[in-house]
Structures are given as structure tokens and as C-alpha cells.
Amino acid sequence: MMLIGIDPHKSTHTATAVDPETNRDHASLRIDVTLQEYQRMLDWARQWPQRRWAVENARGLGHHLTSWLLARGEQVVDVAPSATARVRQLSRGAGRKNDRIDAAAAACVAALQGDARPVQPERSTDALALLDERRSNLAQARVRAVNQLHALLRALLPGGAPRDLSAAKAEQLLDTVVPVGSAELTRHAIAADLIAEIRTWDVKLKDNAKAMAALVAESESRLTDTPGIGAVTA
Structure with a gap:
């Protein structure tokens, strides 16, 4: 199972694929916040048939992407910003922040610390x-x-x-x-x-x-x- 961490911003989202067993960063992708770019990111993620998305602040800035993914049958968990911040503090170069690190941190938190919560599709x-x-x-x-x-x-x-x-x-x-x-x-x-x-x-x-x-x-x-x-x- 590959975890794909998402660091959402108002105009861009960054995705980072992390292997939860090795905690190794495999690949990263930045997209603009458009439906066409959402599809491009999903196509990119299909190289890992077994995958789960870990979206930082899935009920806030990541809400639209989360709903879009759930509607297409994807598995999504919500990771609190405070949890990813804690991972950054504990990582090398404590406190440093960039989109790729944040997205990877969201996936790491979801996999290793159990701070993620599954998000259910709208019913x-x-x-x-x-x-x-x-x-x-x-x-x-x-x-x-x-x-x-x-x-x-x-x-x-x-x-x-x-x-x-x-x-x-x-x-x-x-x-x-x-x-x-x-x-x-x-x-x-x-x-x-x-x-x-x-x-x-x-x-x-x-x-x-x-x-x-x-x-x-x-x-x-x-x-x-x-x-x-x-x-x-x-």
C-alpha cells in the first residue's frame, strides 16, 4: 500500500508518495487546483494500484479534492495540520517547511502515528x-x-x-x-x-x-x- 500525502494550498496542491514500510519518498507532483489537474494527479497515482490518500486538513483547504477523490472510489484519510507540524519538528532540520515535506509528513503521520481519520464519501x-x-x-x-x-x-x-x-x-x-x-x-x-x-x-x-x-x-x-x-x- 502506497500512501500519497497531500499538502493543499488555495491555488496549488502537492502530492508525495511515501512507502509506509520504509518511510521512503518515492515521487512527488505539484498541480494547480483545477479539475483537469486533479485528473492528472489521479492518473499519476495509478502507478500504485494499492494506494491511500492522506490529505492534510481534508475538511478545510483539502475539502474539494477530498470529495473529488472519494467520488471516484479512492480511499482518503484526514490528517490534522498539528500532526504534520509535529512530524516536521521531529524530522531533520526541525521546523523547516516546504510543500514536499508537508505532503510527505501527512502520509507519514497517517501511516506511523495513527493520527489520521478515514473520510467517508458523501451520502x-x-x-x-x-x-x-x-x-x-x-x-x-x-x-x-x-x-x-x-x-x-x-x-x-x-x-x-x-x-x-x-x-x-x-x-x-x-x-x-x-x-x-x-x-x-x-x-x-x-x-x-x-x-x-x-x-x-x-x-x-x-x-x-x-x-x-x-x-x-x-x-x-x-x-x-x-x-x-x-x-x-x-
């Missing part, structure tokens, strides 16, 4: 978290549009409009208005635009709920067996 729970955040943003956008529409209808209709407006109900109310003058015409036009936006948010929210339901079903959760709990709540 349905991660996808659900993304969908949940998206749903929250969609709902907030819809609420803003409804509030703006309510304010416009209040100015256009005697007695205003109900607070809980659907797109269909708002359109019915707007159809009763015959605007006169530039201000009313502008309010009427903006209200029509907002109704169209609300319909768009409604479609996106329904699509979001369907995607959530598919992932909840995939996870084989039993929560939806409980009366009153649907996929979104689950």
Missing part, C-alpha cells in the same frame, strides 16, 4: 442537507414575494387582500382591478410579475419535496410510517 444525508437548505431559501424567497404582492394589492384594492395569498387567488383579485394612471399601472404590472414569481417558487418547492421524498425512500427511513410525518419533515 444521502449530505444530499438531504443540501435540499433542506435549498428549501429554506426557496420558502424565504416566496414569503418575500407574497409580502410585496400583499402590499401592492392593498394599494390597488379597497379593503386590501388576505395575508395568506396563493398565486391563483392573487390573480383573481388582480383581475378585478382596472388601473388608472401611471402609478396604478406600475403597481398592477409589478403585481403580475410577483404572481408569476410565486408560481415559479411553488413549482420549485414541489420539485424539492419530490427530490427529498426520493432520498428519504432510498434511506429506508421508517419515519414516514408515522401519521403526520411526510418526507420533508422526516
Whole structure:
């Protein structure tokens, strides 16, 4: 098993292959942080069929590369920067720092000191978290549009409009208005635009709920067996 240590930086990553049995540095490669360069590094690493990646700060600067590798079936462990710093302090020329040494140190720490933690691929729970955040943003956008529409209808209709407006109900109310003058015409036009936006948010929210339901079903959760709990709540 060859360990490939990664020292990640914002614009470049350095990889160093280290044999854990001999602690010998076999080869090193520096790449730019692009998808094409990620592929070049993976192609380079395939010369060692049995390999594991040790990424320094895999949940920080190394997060994107780590996710990319995991998605392609690679084994990845996370090595804390404090652990690689300790290796540098104990190595010859204590404290000296360069990318190749850091990357090799990450692999050495993972192999010899047991400070590395396996990183798991993203799963349905991660996808659900993304969908949940998206749903929250969609709902907030819809609420803003409804509030703006309510304010416009209040100015256009005697007695205003109900607070809980659907797109269909708002359109019915707007159809009763015959605007006169530039201000009313502008309010009427903006209200029509907002109704169209609300319909768009409604479609996106329904699509979001369907995607959530598919992932909840995939996870084989039993929560939806409980009366009153649907996929979104689950």
C-alpha cells in the first residue's frame, strides 16, 4: 500500500508518495487546483494500484479534492495540520517547511502515528442537507414575494387582500382591478410579475419535496410510517 500525502494550498496542491514500510519518498507532483489537474494527479497515482490518500486538513483547504477523490472510489484519510507540524519538528532540520515535506509528513503521520481519520464519501444525508437548505431559501424567497404582492394589492384594492395569498387567488383579485394612471399601472404590472414569481417558487418547492421524498425512500427511513410525518419533515 502506497500512501500519497497531500499538502493543499488555495491555488496549488502537492502530492508525495511515501512507502509506509520504509518511510521512503518515492515521487512527488505539484498541480494547480483545477479539475483537469486533479485528473492528472489521479492518473499519476495509478502507478500504485494499492494506494491511500492522506490529505492534510481534508475538511478545510483539502475539502474539494477530498470529495473529488472519494467520488471516484479512492480511499482518503484526514490528517490534522498539528500532526504534520509535529512530524516536521521531529524530522531533520526541525521546523523547516516546504510543500514536499508537508505532503510527505501527512502520509507519514497517517501511516506511523495513527493520527489520521478515514473520510467517508458523501451520502444521502449530505444530499438531504443540501435540499433542506435549498428549501429554506426557496420558502424565504416566496414569503418575500407574497409580502410585496400583499402590499401592492392593498394599494390597488379597497379593503386590501388576505395575508395568506396563493398565486391563483392573487390573480383573481388582480383581475378585478382596472388601473388608472401611471402609478396604478406600475403597481398592477409589478403585481403580475410577483404572481408569476410565486408560481415559479411553488413549482420549485414541489420539485424539492419530490427530490427529498426520493432520498428519504432510498434511506429506508421508517419515519414516514408515522401519521403526520411526510418526507420533508422526516
